[in-house]
Amino acid sequence: MFVPTGETPPPFKGYTLILPAVSVGNVGQLATDLIISTLQLAKVGHFHTDALIPMVGNNPYATSSENAKELSTNAEVYCSKELKLAVLQIRAPILQAKTKEFRKTIVSWIKSSGFSRTVLLSSSHAYQRDDQQMQGTSLRFLLSPKLEQEASQRIKELEWREMEKVSAFPGISDSEKKLYIPGGGITRALYNDCCNEDIPMAVLLTFCSEGDNIPDAFALANYLNDWLHLLSTPADRSPQWNVPASWKLLFGNGIPPAIF
Template identity: 40%
Template sequence: MFYIPCNKTKVKDHSKEWNGYSLVVAAVSVGNVGQLAADLIVSTLEMTNVGYIYDESILPVVGNNPYSAVSHSSCSLVTGCEVYECTEKQLVVVLQRTPFVKGKRSGFRKRLVKWIKEHNFNQVVILTSSFSHERLDSQLDGSQFRFLTSPSMESTIGDLFRNKLKWKQLERRPSFPAAPSGVENNNNDQTGVVYIPGGGIAKTLFTDCCSLDMNVIVLLLFCAEGDNAWHAKHLVTLLNQWLALVPISSNSEYQQTTGNWKIPPSWRLTFGSAFDPTLYH
């Protein structure tokens, strides 16, 4: 079984369980930006853990609930790929915490697409990131955020993203390696190929969903490895401009970026615990 619900008494027919819901998939990518952004969504909305994905393609891991406050004991555990739900926002989040087993990525993707189709989600949002050193010349300046939509979504809300939200569409490339200087595709040119280095399964998952005529969008940031907490906050804030998951502060741009998201307790030890200064006396 690919998906195992926490409530084992649920009916086997899930076709209407999440009908009309939005699905957020956090891709394991450079800097873990998509996963960190999903962390903020789950923590802020206090989403319910409704199940987990058990698959041979994901490296096994088990740990304590990352959303439990340090001062409170918690007996709940998390695994390598959890599924969270918020009925109020009609939102489901698939949060993968571990990398893939070598050679198993394609099989996981196919099973995930089948699961998405069975649950009849209204739209799929893939959160990811891409290597900043792989950017085109035209991507060096300005916003480091890009979006990519399926044909079905492009025809309905593509103008909203570009004209109202002022989002930049991911530039496509004529071929690999990148096109020579002076012949890069513009933002609206859909004749090239999608290129998301470091983006994990984002590109192939997007392609698979498009082939089944699903509503799917990729949101990504160019970045490098390091402390990517800011990138995650920025990415999820841009997502919030569209889905309105939390109230947006109007006091300042800084508060819009950081003021509305609840930081998970697990982020306190992102880079390990503090060292004992007496070691250096």
């Protein structure tokens, strides 16, 4: 359930919603961090749900000692009225027994809020690609039928590659194909939910491996910006994303020199 910070919820009707999937390398969450930090989005509420592992921490987007003391939780919503943009950042894993319930909550909120489109940022295991997925860029997209009517021409101009379907029975029969996103968390299920509910949704994802996934996050954020133009940049330059203060703690402290 969405709980607004103020007394009245923000008017999300006509807004674009961006949210990450908790997936391999946490790439979607890292890319979402870049968007919130760079655009300096204001926090407008949080999600109250028992489907996510509880957590609390300091402000991940702190810019001074004063606002560093603000608390953040496992699922918070940020917004820009000027850009008509809402961002849901998810900072904790989804409990396995509650994934279906969580998807229903998200779909219900999307429908009741009147978002014009939803963009899910995700990732998939690079080592489980088939031969066709090994070619070209590691970035892929999916569009729900409802969004395809609106965005297909722009996507065609960008020359993006759609996420390929793979053989349901590899080595036995290639006649039956299925959408397979290993390591993508709820990506495929939420995408199918939105297709069934006639919700305009795009999935932007990248193939990656666990490790230092900061470059993957920048690549996914740039991929999104090519479409939505969240940041205005010259054609010959990449967007300048602001790294949030919390990224200093991604890999913990350095190796103590005393051990040598």
